[in-house]
Amino acid sequence: MAYKNYPMVSRVVFGRGSFNELTEILAPKRLSINAPFIFLVDDVFERNAWLTSRIPLAYNDNIIYISADEEPKTSQVDELVEHIILNNKERPSGIIGIGGGTLLDLAKAVSIMLTNDGETKNYQGWDLVKNKAVYHVGIPTISGTGAEVSRTTVLTGPEKKLGINSDYTPFDQVILDPELTKKVPKDQWFYTGMDCYIHCIESLNGTYLNAFSQSYGEKALELCKEIFLENSLSTEEKQDKLMMASWHGGMSIAYSQVGVAHAMSYGLSFLLGTKHGIGNCIVFDQLEEFYPEGVKLFKKMKSLHDIQLPQGICANLADDEIDIMIDVSLALKPLWENALGKNWSKIATREKLKSLYLKM
Numbered sequence: 001m002a003y004k005n006y007p008m009v010s011r012v013v014f015g016r017g018s019f020n021e022l023t024e025i026l027a028p029k030r031l032s033i034n035a036p037f038i039f040l041v042d043d044v045f046e047r048n049a050w051l052t053s054r055i056p057l058a059y060n061d062n063i064i065y066i067s068a069d070e071e072p073k074t075s076q077v078d079e080l081v082e083h084i085i086l087n088n089k090e091r092p093s094g095i096i097g098i099g100g101g102t103l104l105d106l107a108k109a110v111s112i113m114l115t116n117d118g119e120t121k122n123y124q125g126w127d128l129v130k131n132k133a134v135y136h137v138g139i140p141t142i143s144g145t146g147a148e149v150s151r152t153t154v155l156t157g158p159e160k161k162l163g164i165n166s167d168y169t170p171f172d173q174v175i176l177d178p179e180l181t182k183k184v185p186k187d188q189w190f191y192t193g194m195d196c197y198i199h200c201i202e203s204l205n206g207t208y209l210n211a212f213s214q215s216y217g218e219k220a221l222e223l224c225k226e227i228f229l230e231n232s233l234s235t236e237e238k239q240d241k242l243m244m245a246s247w248h249g250g251m252s253i254a255y256s257q258v259g260v261a262h263a264m265s266y267g268l269s270f271l272l273g274t275k276h277g278i279g280n281c282i283v284f285d286q287l288e289e290f291y292p293e294g295v296k297l298f299k300k301m302k303s304l305h306d307i308q309l310p311q312g313i314c315a316n317l318a319d320d321e322i323d324i325m326i327d328v329s330l331a332l333k334p335l336w337e338n339a340l341g342k343n344w345s346k347i348a349t350r351e352k353l354k355s356l357y358l359k360m
């Protein structure tokens, strides 16, 4: 088909304190007393009663705390799925991810792999998933990635960092409760928030742009500017608006693509384990020639919020290591084509990428 028939999140709740409604939302989805709800929760919330006391546990329901220090891996998804299958008589009624992009992506991937055979790495790519996933719910606790609304779950496998892009990936239910983001540390708030800002810049300046993507991208960009450049919003307003910016930024790239910053940041992530938010910032800081206006504004926001990005992370890499990053990056053809057009490979040469990486 020439036009993508895009699935969306089927249900969404928005509001401060809406997390309290989790019990009522889940109850009708329980398949049997032997089919538990499994909550995958960022371990930053372990022993945080304010959040965990509101997770409704009955029968064999259970919470698995997971660290977000490293981004999700295909092997980690395989282990989680095996653990869940071995410890329960029946397939779960639902998987609920509570956390940032890391936990949201894990919840999506686990729910898919509970109904699809074989190893997770075999599903990295486009439209390889055959069976509908287990009911899955996303509850973001930090805003910016758009993972709550997207059709992908980004995983690092043995050979590549690539998403499981499928019609079964999007959440069946999302709970947007901006209050859950109140304890996010400032630097992390900036990095993940900038992921949203960069989604907007890459989408709005891409060759794939269309009215659908533009309408969401412009709204998200306007919200980002209000949050990161102006000084007129209360803390609560900032939390509310960044959650909606993330949603709109995610919707914007759904019908277009990201661009140079994401392509190069995947290289950093694959080789050095640099996390998505900070990695995008490190790359974007060097991309004036591709996104002059966007980078200028980024530098302004960086200085307003007194953010110091790591320097020289590629300075001591060997040539073969740089080559790995370049390979990972250049393999993401749709991102480059969106950013630079059909003849992208004439501009994004290996030498060009090497010189950019060496500045980071």
Ligand code: NAD
Pocket: 042, 043, 044, 068, 069, 071, 072, 099, 100, 101, 102, 103, 105, 141, 142, 143, 144, 145, 146, 147, 148, 150, 151, 152, 153, 154, 180, 181, 182, 183, 184, 185, 188, 191, 192, 195, 275, 276, 277
């Ligand atoms: P994250 O989930 O990696 O979390 C970042 C840090 O913030 C962690 O230390 C976490 O513990 C902490 N944190 C989260 N919520 C908190 C809270 N309320 N209070 C205190 N600390 C909190 O961050 P992220 O930037 O949201 O996600 C990055 C991941 O998202 C990457 O793995 C990336 O690949 C993925 N991603 C996915 C998509 C998609 O469409 N699926 C899009 C972009 C990024």
Ligand code: ZN
Pocket: 145, 195, 196, 199, 262, 276, 280
């Ligand atoms: Zn991103």
